[in-house]
Amino acid sequence: MxxxxxxxxxxxxxxxxxxxxxxxxxxxxxxSKYSLTEARILYEIHAGEKVTATQIISELGIDKGQLSKIMRNLEKYGLITRKASETDGRVILISLSPSGKKVYNELDAASNQQINDMISVIPEGNQKQLTACMQEIKMILINSSTDDVRKRS
Amino acid sequence: MxxxxxxxxxxxxxxxxxxxxxxxxxxxxxxSKYSLTEARILYEIHAGEKVTATQIISELGIDKGQLSKIMRNLEKYGLITRKASETDGRVILISLSPSGKKVYNELDAASNQQINDMISVIPEGNQKQLTACMQEIKMILINSSTDDVRKRS
DNA sequence: CAAATATAGTTGATTATTTCAACTATATTT
DNA sequence: AAATATAGTTGAAATAATCAACTATATTTG
Missing domain, CATH: 1.20.5 (Single alpha-helices involved in coiled-coils or other helix-helix interfaces)
Structure with a gap:
C-alpha cells in the first residue's frame, strides 16, 4: 500500500x-428531552451570547429553515429570547433566558459527568497523552486550512 | 480549573x-444517492462479508426496525443479497451483490479522494504526526475499556 | 438616487429518518 | 414440553431534514 x-x-x-x-x-x-441538535444550538448560544441564526448555521452546518423551526420551539419552551438587532433590521439576536441557562447548565454537567466516567478508567498519564493528541490533531488540521471549512472549534 | x-x-x-x-x-x-447510514451499512457488509443484521446493529448502534427497512431498500436497489443461515433458521446472512460491490467501491473511492484532498494541504511530516495521534487516541480509548462500548473499530 | 442584487430569517409542502411496540419464527433453557 | 430468549419484520406515529418560495431589510451599482 x-x-x-x-x-x-x-x-x-x-x-x-x-x-x-x-x-x-x-x-x-x-x-434528556432535548435533541442533539437542540443541545448543540444551546451550546452555541451560550458560547456566543447574543448570537445570530446565521452564526449558528455556519457553526453547526444545518439548514436555515430547520434552524428557524428549532428556534421557534426553543422560544416556545422559554429557553431563548430573541430581539431585533438595532444596527441591522434583518438580524435577530438570540440569548439564553434564565431557564435556558439552567437547561444548558444541566446538559453541560451531564456531558462533563459522562466524559468523566469515560476517562475514569484511563491511567492519568494516558489521559494527558490522550488530550495532547486531540490538541495536536486540531492544531494540524486548523493550521493547514486558512480559509477552509474545518476552521473554528 | x-x-x-x-x-x-x-x-x-x-x-x-x-x-x-x-x-x-x-x-x-x-x-451521492445513498444516505450516510446506507453507506455505513455497505461498509460494514463489505468489511464483514456474510454479516448478520444483529452484527450491523451492534456495530453501528442503530435500531433494528430501522435497519430492517434499510435492508429492504438495499435489496430493492439490488445492492445486497440475503440468504437464510443454514445453522440457525433465525439469522439471515447478508452479502454485497456485484452491483453492491460496485457502489461500495465508488463510495470508497470518493471517500479516499475526499480525505486525500483534505490532507493534501498538510506538510508530509504533519500528516504522519496526525495519523500517529489518531492511532494513539484509538489505542488509549480501546485499551482502557475491556468490555466497554468503545471497543472495536 | 433608483434599480438590482444580496443577506437574514420564515413558512409550507414534501420526504426521509427514527422510534417503539407488537408480531412471527426459530433456538435455547429449564 | 413449556417457558424464555433471540433474530428479524412490520405498521403507526413522531421527529427531523430538505428545498423552494416568500418577506423584509441592506448593500451595491449604474
Missing amino acids: GDKLKIVDEIRSFNRYYTKLLGLLNNQLLN | GDKLKIVDEIRSFNRYYTKLLGLLNNQLLN
Whole structure:
C-alpha cells in the first residue's frame, strides 16, 4: 500500500471509530428531552451570547429553515429570547433566558459527568497523552486550512 | 480549573471540533444517492462479508426496525443479497451483490479522494504526526475499556 | 438616487429518518 | 414440553431534514 494511501486509510479508520464513539456518547446523553441538535444550538448560544441564526448555521452546518423551526420551539419552551438587532433590521439576536441557562447548565454537567466516567478508567498519564493528541490533531488540521471549512472549534 | 476538568474540557472541545468535521465530510460525500447510514451499512457488509443484521446493529448502534427497512431498500436497489443461515433458521446472512460491490467501491473511492484532498494541504511530516495521534487516541480509548462500548473499530 | 442584487430569517409542502411496540419464527433453557 | 430468549419484520406515529418560495431589510451599482 502506498504511503499516502496508508495515511488516508488511517484517517478513515479513525473517522469510523470516532463516529461510533460520538454516536454512543450522544445517544447516552440524549435521554434528556432535548435533541442533539437542540443541545448543540444551546451550546452555541451560550458560547456566543447574543448570537445570530446565521452564526449558528455556519457553526453547526444545518439548514436555515430547520434552524428557524428549532428556534421557534426553543422560544416556545422559554429557553431563548430573541430581539431585533438595532444596527441591522434583518438580524435577530438570540440569548439564553434564565431557564435556558439552567437547561444548558444541566446538559453541560451531564456531558462533563459522562466524559468523566469515560476517562475514569484511563491511567492519568494516558489521559494527558490522550488530550495532547486531540490538541495536536486540531492544531494540524486548523493550521493547514486558512480559509477552509474545518476552521473554528 | 481542576486538572481533571481541564482534561474533560479538552475532550469535549475535541468532540465538538470533530463532530463538525465529520458532519462536513459526510455532507460533502453524500451528494451521492445513498444516505450516510446506507453507506455505513455497505461498509460494514463489505468489511464483514456474510454479516448478520444483529452484527450491523451492534456495530453501528442503530435500531433494528430501522435497519430492517434499510435492508429492504438495499435489496430493492439490488445492492445486497440475503440468504437464510443454514445453522440457525433465525439469522439471515447478508452479502454485497456485484452491483453492491460496485457502489461500495465508488463510495470508497470518493471517500479516499475526499480525505486525500483534505490532507493534501498538510506538510508530509504533519500528516504522519496526525495519523500517529489518531492511532494513539484509538489505542488509549480501546485499551482502557475491556468490555466497554468503545471497543472495536 | 433608483434599480438590482444580496443577506437574514420564515413558512409550507414534501420526504426521509427514527422510534417503539407488537408480531412471527426459530433456538435455547429449564 | 413449556417457558424464555433471540433474530428479524412490520405498521403507526413522531421527529427531523430538505428545498423552494416568500418577506423584509441592506448593500451595491449604474
